Amino acid sequence: MSSPGKKSDEQDRIEKVKEMKVYSWTLEEYQDAAKYDLLYMSVAEAMGTSLGKRKQTRRRETEEERRAREVESKYRVAGGSCRLMFEYTTEEAIESLRDAMSVVDDFPSLMEFSTGEQSKRFVNRLHGKHRIGKKEYWGLVSRFAATELAEKLGESFVRKIEELTNMAENPVLRGVLFEMLFFARIKQMPGPLKLTTIQGEDVEWSSCEVESFDPTDVYEAGENSKERVCLKPVAWNQGGYDAVIVDWSSKLVRFVQVTSREAHDLKLRYFSDCLDSLSIQGWEQWKLEIVFVVPKDNVERFRVSKVEDEDALSSGRA
Template sequence: MTDVEQLEATWEIKDVLAVNNMTERFGCAPTSRQIHVLVVVPRKSELGWQSARLRPHIYDPGAKYFLLEKEVMDDSGLPPSRLMLYCRPMFHKQIEFMLKNVLEEGHLGWILGSPGTGKSATAMAFALTVDRRAWVVTWIHVDKYLGWRCVRLVGDERKTRVIDITELKQVLEFGDDTKHHLVLVDDWTAADSFTDLTVMCTEWFLQKDIVMKRRLAFICSVADRGKISDNLELMTRAMECKLWSWTLDEYLEATSNDDIFNNVFPYLDASGLSSADRSTIVQTKYHYAGGSCRYMFCFSTARVMEKLSHAVDSLDVASVAITGPRSSLSLNCVFAMFKGTSGVSTVLHVVSGYAAATIGIRCSPEIIKRFMNTNQGSSNPVLNGWMLEMIFFSSIREGSLDMVDAAGNKTGNWMKGTLVVSDGVPSLPADRHIWIKPEKWNKGGYDAIMVDKGKRQVQMVQVTSSHTHAFHINYFNSWLKPLSESRESFKIQALDIIFVVESGKLKDFVISTVTGQGKLKSFGWEPFKEKDRVKVVGIRRREDGTLSQMGANAFQLHGITMRSC
């Protein structure tokens, strides 16, 4: 090959061939009448990488915790900080799926779950434990608005760089034909901006190597990847791994580890009491974060409320009815996936109690119907309680609400009224009643207060789906006392405390613990007999389990009988 710098502008191809003794090889030389074109192919430039040493990591199927050091999180698209993972059952399920179904059997893997399930962190843990003597692991964290963070694990080396779609082919075809290649695409969605990425990765995966293996898995930021052609499913031998969202028990178990608890403590701020016991701190934040460990461990309570409020305000019938868990990321955070009644199936559910109550307060009856149709099949009383709150607040805002006893007989009703969200004492009109929902959550107190200043009546309501519930009088008195000292004060002639319970649990419902006896004496409640004054009312489920249109003569919603006004 003649160096391009040695060529003279007047040279013809025959001259080059002669100089390099190539005439004999080609059999003849071009004539002078022929047009000669010299094509100089530029050398392919290699991608530049930042490189660092990487220590070995081992996966233990029986481990309870897995440490991701800061240096393995940097430049990966994941939070650049040290992360101690609690190895809940879903952690091991995902690791075993990626090891057996993806790495060993060669299926195209799809890791699915609602935001905050822990899919990405678990996938990174898996990537670190792959045998790098035989495998090269390429991690690509995609983003709609930023460059894609690429991490390559080769032997004892960790390489990083930012790439885009023009460099993807070169990343996939990295040129080492002595090792197998595993590619993990993190934070994938079915967005149009990732179409080329999906096509290129899938085409690369489908190429057959005689000796070396190609493996591919998408770690999705959504619970459902959308409609996929049957032909593509068969060609790629695709398999899904659906992961359930976090439960309260898993949060409690995770935070029993001092390292984890101390690391996430700044975000467990919902109770406002730094001196509260660990269980109370976690349970209070759970009301807001629900099944999302990202909300639980990575965001303050105020930020979680802001994000969920924005998402709920963005809800519309089309998004819930048509796209559901595949909706935009702002809507996607309203959903979570939990274990169904069979213990194997998955049920799509609203993510938290705060989200459910916010939907009940702000959304239309049509939206509530859509959620009712979607959020079914759970045996978890906590999830049922969230739905009950959603229904309750929607009911008192949009229509009148009947209370029933264990036999289904009507025992009273609440009329439609204005709903105010406040932890204090709002302005109380004298000519009509209003409903007050506390902004802060406390596990032992009330969920709503009905105040009729004109009739001098107060009703404090606790909604529960459990068989038992504690009665902490201090929580109720903590609102009544400020009322009596405020400018809105009036002499309460009728104070009722009402527990709203599912009809199936009404007969056996028990008030388990009573504390703060005597605090309601000034309101006419005899000390140590408060438990006898509490009203327990049932709710009954309509057979079809759905909502009727507002404006119908009457309908029932999860057992609460509603009538249009």
């Protein structure tokens, strides 16, 4: 989102100047644009190679499917910013967003829009504005930016967003708030993260550091680390998990899907690929968990709608 300069309504009328609003892009719009050869070839360098050399897919893809997958993969970081999507590699987009976060000195003002859109500082890149139907909704530019801010600022930041006017009617922010709350709590809480199972049992997860993670590359820390870490994938289409908690001392790998929906698919091939990247030896000594974290009101209604690649985790792991 760019900052409008000073303007005079009277002067605009005389000169017959009208303001043009350019809204944040949606995933569907990116995928439609990627179908045009001339456009896609001009931005291909920032797309398929943006996360380094990625693994081959398990099945043959058409050119259209490959482009759609690459766009979808990058969407978590770039979000509605077509500049970040088409002009920056994923690493460059992450650096750009983190630079923008580092210069914000008043986060409540950022969320209330009294800084950002009207500011000349490059904090504007954190904002997005969407048009849904005839209404306009603002939000953070991407899920990556939203969860990074939640990690840095903690639960109070998320709660401030919830208190904003018309928050309940904002589908852009409402869709990411629950995920922001999870990352804020897993990193910032002084005590354990408390959850309740579908059987009504209370469980506690220890807080830990959160690291961005490319599930298609080897995780370098490996078993030399004794720390507990929460890995956050940077790719949008990593296959149905939002975090991977690895506890080296307890020999536990816990996949976490954070969702406010009432149903979710389970695509086990992506879980298997992630486990390969962890390069853990002696899987027979490890415990593997797949956990869905949902709002309390959805616990009894939640269900796994479809399981794909059921044999993907059977090769000596689970």
